[in-house]
Amino acid sequence: MDKKTKDTLLGGIINNPVFVLVLGTCPTIAKSTNISNGIGLGLATLFVLLCSNVFISLLRKTIPGEVRLPAYIVIIATFVTVVQLFVAKFLPDLDKSIGAFIPLIVVNCIILGRAEAFAAKNNVLLSAIDGVSMGLGFTLALILLGAIRQFLSEVCKLTFFVSSAGGFMIFGLVMAAFNYVITAINNKAFSKKVLLDMKAPKAEDVKEAE
Amino acid sequence: MSITQILSIVVAGLLTNNIVLSQTLGICPFLGVSKKTDSAVGMGFAVTFVLLIASVVCWALYTYVLLPLEIEYLQTIVFILIIAVLVQILDIVLKKLSPSLYNSLGVYLALITTNCAVLGTANVVINDGLGIIETIIHSVSVGLGFTLALILMAGVRERIDNNSAIPKCFKGLPIALVTAALMSMAFAGFAGFSF
Known part of the structure; x- marks a missing residue:
C-alpha cells in the first residue's frame, strides 16, 4: 500500500471531519442524543458521501470548472433523495427520529467539502476510499x-444532556479533550508514559460537566 | 390572521425556537463569523434576506408546480438549486453595492448556500403546511433569531478571545461551544425549561 492510499484510509481519524475539520456540526449536535440516532445518521451520510465522491470523481474531467458547485450539489441532492425515500419506506422508526435531518445531508459541509477538496482531484478508487473513511470518521464521532x-x-x-444546550457543552468538552490529546502526541518532549497519563483528563472533563 | 398568532410565530422564531440555539441549525456560520460584531450583523442580515426569499420562492414552487405535477420527491433537489441561485445573485449584488461588507463576509457569503438554517426553514414551512403570510412572518423571525444569536455570540467572543485565563486546549472553538451551551440554556428558559 503506497503512502497516499494509507493517508486517505486514515483520513477519517487523523483529519476527523467533526473534531479536527469541524465540518457538519449541525447534525452532530442535533442528532447525537443517543447511539442509534448517531449510527442511523452516520450511515446515511456515509452512503451519500461514498456515492457522491465516486460520481464526482468519474465526472471530474467532464464538469466545467465554472459550474462545478451547482453540478456537485445536484449530484449530492440526488443521492440524498434516494436515502430519504429508502428510509421513509423501509425504516419508519428511523424516519421518525432523524427524518427531518436527512434532507439536510445535502447541506452537510463534509460532503461538498470532500467533493471539492478530494474527489475533484483524485481517481475513483481513492475517492471511494476517502468517502468511506470520512463517512466512518463522522459516524464514529456521532457514536x-x-x-x-x-x-x-x-x-x-x-x-439536560438531551437538550441542545447539553449537545453544545459535550461537543465543546470532547473537542477540547481531542485538542489536548493531539497536542500531547505532537509534543515530542513527552515520554510514552506521560502520554498515557495525558489521556486521563478526558474522563474528568465529562465528569465536570455533570 | 389575528395579532396573537403573528406574535406567537415571531416569539417562537426569535426566542423559544431559536434556529441556532435550540434547533442547532446553522452552526457553521454561527461559529465561523461570530468573531467580530460588524461582520456578525452583516452575515445575519444577509442570511435573513436569503431565508425570506428562499422560503417564499420554495413555497410557491412547491404549491404551484411540484404538487400539481405530483413530483414532490424532487423537493430537496429543487430547493437547494433555488437557494444556490439566490446566493449567487446576492453575491453579485453585494459586490456592486457594498464592497466592504462583501469583503468582510468573504467565503461565508458563498457558504450561505450550505447553511442548513435556510434549507431547514424551507422544509419546515412545507412540512407544517404554512400559508404564504405565515411563511413570510416565520422566515423573517427565524432570520432575525439567527442574527440575534450571532450578534450575542460575537459580543461574548470579542472578550473571550483576549482572555488569557482560558486553558490552551479550550482556545478557539471548544470555548465557543461551551459559551453557546450556556447561551442555549438561557434561551431554553424562554420555553419553560425543566431538568
Whole structure:
C-alpha cells in the first residue's frame, strides 16, 4: 500500500471531519442524543458521501470548472433523495427520529467539502476510499457523542444532556479533550508514559460537566 | 390572521425556537463569523434576506408546480438549486453595492448556500403546511433569531478571545461551544425549561 492510499484510509481519524475539520456540526449536535440516532445518521451520510465522491470523481474531467458547485450539489441532492425515500419506506422508526435531518445531508459541509477538496482531484478508487473513511470518521464521532449523552441522560438521569444546550457543552468538552490529546502526541518532549497519563483528563472533563 | 398568532410565530422564531440555539441549525456560520460584531450583523442580515426569499420562492414552487405535477420527491433537489441561485445573485449584488461588507463576509457569503438554517426553514414551512403570510412572518423571525444569536455570540467572543485565563486546549472553538451551551440554556428558559 503506497503512502497516499494509507493517508486517505486514515483520513477519517487523523483529519476527523467533526473534531479536527469541524465540518457538519449541525447534525452532530442535533442528532447525537443517543447511539442509534448517531449510527442511523452516520450511515446515511456515509452512503451519500461514498456515492457522491465516486460520481464526482468519474465526472471530474467532464464538469466545467465554472459550474462545478451547482453540478456537485445536484449530484449530492440526488443521492440524498434516494436515502430519504429508502428510509421513509423501509425504516419508519428511523424516519421518525432523524427524518427531518436527512434532507439536510445535502447541506452537510463534509460532503461538498470532500467533493471539492478530494474527489475533484483524485481517481475513483481513492475517492471511494476517502468517502468511506470520512463517512466512518463522522459516524464514529456521532457514536462517541451519542454514547456520552445517552449515558449521562439515561444512566445518570441528567435529561439536560438531551437538550441542545447539553449537545453544545459535550461537543465543546470532547473537542477540547481531542485538542489536548493531539497536542500531547505532537509534543515530542513527552515520554510514552506521560502520554498515557495525558489521556486521563478526558474522563474528568465529562465528569465536570455533570 | 389575528395579532396573537403573528406574535406567537415571531416569539417562537426569535426566542423559544431559536434556529441556532435550540434547533442547532446553522452552526457553521454561527461559529465561523461570530468573531467580530460588524461582520456578525452583516452575515445575519444577509442570511435573513436569503431565508425570506428562499422560503417564499420554495413555497410557491412547491404549491404551484411540484404538487400539481405530483413530483414532490424532487423537493430537496429543487430547493437547494433555488437557494444556490439566490446566493449567487446576492453575491453579485453585494459586490456592486457594498464592497466592504462583501469583503468582510468573504467565503461565508458563498457558504450561505450550505447553511442548513435556510434549507431547514424551507422544509419546515412545507412540512407544517404554512400559508404564504405565515411563511413570510416565520422566515423573517427565524432570520432575525439567527442574527440575534450571532450578534450575542460575537459580543461574548470579542472578550473571550483576549482572555488569557482560558486553558490552551479550550482556545478557539471548544470555548465557543461551551459559551453557546450556556447561551442555549438561557434561551431554553424562554420555553419553560425543566431538568
